[in-house]
Amino acid sequence: MNVSRLRERVLNPTAQELFGFLLLAGIALLGVDLLRRVTTGDLPASQFGSLLWNGIVDSLYIGLAAIGLSMTYSILRFANFAHGELLTVGAFSGWTVAYLIGGIGAAEFGSRLLLDADGGAQAGALGMDVVASPLAIVIGVIAAAVLTVLVALAIDRAVFKKLRDAGGITLLIASVGIALALRYVIAIVYTQDSRGVVASAPFWEPAWLPIERVNLHELTLVASALVLIVAVHLLLQYTKLGKSMRAMSDNRDLAMVTGISTERVITATWAIGAGLAGVAGYLIVLDQSQITINLGWFLLLLVFAAVILGGIGSIYGALAGSLIVGITINVSLIWIPSDLNEVAAFTLMILVLIFKPDGLFGGVETA
Known part of the structure; x- marks a missing residue:
């Protein structure tokens, strides 16, 4: 300006x-x-440090989901409202696999398969945490990514591929229908009840940091998210696929003329975006311990806020917007109750849109 x-x-x-x-x-x-x-x-400095730490933790799982949503928009040019349900798919599928592996011999197969829907496979009895069941947790996060990718690719083939040229509004409406269908299929299988599926993790109290305490699940989330974010950066900047994705995001017609396989890029976009969303959903449950069919639906608004703040279509803008949203909703707890803290993030989004309608990164529509 x-x-x-x-x-x-x-x-x-x-x-x-x-x-x-x-x-x-x-x-x-x-x-x-x-x-x-x-x-x-x-x-107290320790309390303020804890709020900032919680903001960073929240921003990382929001950021993973926001990257996928931003990639979908930059390549396919529509706001995918089914993206939130991909988080829910990742959460339920990943933790189902973790329960099936980690609960062998500790609970019946049916109870583990339905994530303790009948009360027969409680997290504490199964030792479902990163210390007691590290292998089950790691396999669960891999399963969350793989199974969510398979669901997303199936949806693309069954619905979105047939609507490639239908326009953004048509695709948006279709994505809302898909979101509702996914949500209620999950509800039929797993019931609508919220329940704890993660046992308490040991806490680390770093005397040399202004933080009250940090649990190992938060550290696991932070490490996993940072590895994935760096991996996405390297893929986009230094691989042929990444360069093709950026070219198609800039100018789809020109990308086709230069011989880039647009369908291959679209498939890769769905796979990467869905995989990140599935992992984000899994890690949210690891951090919060609770799983519910509303998980992705409620988080979707914050993901959209992060994407819009950074500049829709910009992956790095989505990460910056996620950091702002995560820190804002936590620091705002100093003045407002927790059930209203999301209002602070949306207020900040409105402020940015008033003075910078294209977002903080200027509406860059490239990967």
Whole structure:
């Protein structure tokens, strides 16, 4: 934004910009209050550090899901509302496999297969945590990725492939129908009851960090997410497939003229995006211990907020937006109750859209 445009906005703001300036003023006041609380000791450094840590943890699983959603948009040019249900598919499929392996001899097959729907395969009795059942947890996360990819590819072949040229609105509506179908199929199989499927993990209390305590499930989530994010970066920047994906994102027609197989790129996009979503859903349950059929549906709004904040179509923008969303919803707990903290993230999204409608990364529509 140049200086003359900024001066014009300040001196002659539109109604939307005036509202944005009011939001900015409110955020500035909260920033001053936060500084006062930290410096006076009203907010202990360990508590503030824990809020920041929780924000980073949340931003990583939001980021994994946001990368997949952003890739789908940049290649296929539609907002996939079924993406949230892919997280749910990953959560249920991955933990089912983990239960089947980790609970051998500790619970009946049917109870493990249905994730303790009948109360016969409780997480504590099975030792379902990264210390007691590391092999089951690792195999579960791999299964979450693989099975979610298979579901996504099947959906693409059955529905989206036939609607390639139908336009974004048609695809969006189709994705809503798919989301509802997936959600209720999962409900029929696993029931609608929320339940704990992960046992408590040991805590680590680092004396040299301003954090109250960190459990090993959070560390597992952070390590797994960072490895996947780096892997996606390397794939996009240094492989032939990644370059093809970026070319198709920039100009699909030109990519076809240069001999790039668009169907191959689309298939790879679905596979990578769905795999990341499946792992994200699995890791969310590892962190929060609870599994529910509403998991992906409720998280989808935060994923969209992250993608829009960073600039829809930009993978790196999605990661930046996820970091902002994750930290915002946790730091806002200083002032508002936990059942309202998502409002803070959406308020910040509105503020960014008022002054930068294309997102923080300028609406870059490349991978």
